[in-house]
Amino acid sequence: MAGQLTAGLTAKVQLTVGDADTAQALGSGDVPVLATPRVVALAEAATVAATARALDSGxxxxxxxxxxxxxxxxxxxxxxxxxxxxTKVDGRKLFFDVTVRDGETVAAEGKVERVLVDRSRFLEKAME
Known part of the structure; x- marks a missing residue:
């Protein structure tokens, strides 16, 4: 199932921080700066983009x-x-290193793990 997914795939996504992206707006703090939950979502978006072209239909x-x-x-x-x-493909498990930068400053870094699934079966199971 993960035949086209190989270590080394990369992608970048960008965001101009707006009012809706702040800790105040998302309830994760009371300051008008990029919220940690939004940073997590941005990092995950980059992982999705990295694999998008390598996935089979479905x-x-x-x-x-x-x-x-x-x-x-x-x-x-x-x-x-x-x-x-x-960085690694282990069966259906996909392991990513992620870095979020504000210019040259590393604003966040970490790891994301995703699992390859059949979209239809996943949604059927979720709706049960």
Whole structure:
């Protein structure tokens, strides 16, 4: 099932931090800077993008584990870039290193684990 997925796949996604992306807006704090939950979502988006072209029709991946160190505050208006690198494929398990940068500053870094699934079967099971 994971035949086309090999270590080394990468992708970058970007976000200009807006009011809706802040800790205040997401309820994860009371300061107007990029919220940790939004950083996690951005990191996961990069992992999805890294594998998107390598998946067969009907396949998708789902996140099962995130380990992230949010190291620096990013104010509204700044452009952040999340980069994901697929480091290991173990059967259906996919392991990524992720880095989120605000310019040259590493705002966050960590690891994301995803699992390769059949989209239809996954949704059927979820709806039971």
């Amino acid at each position: 396949q998708t991946t789902v996140g099962v584990r995130v380990e992230l160190d949010h190291r620096a505050a990013t104010p509204i208006g700044r452009l952040v870039t999340a980069e994901a690198l697929l």
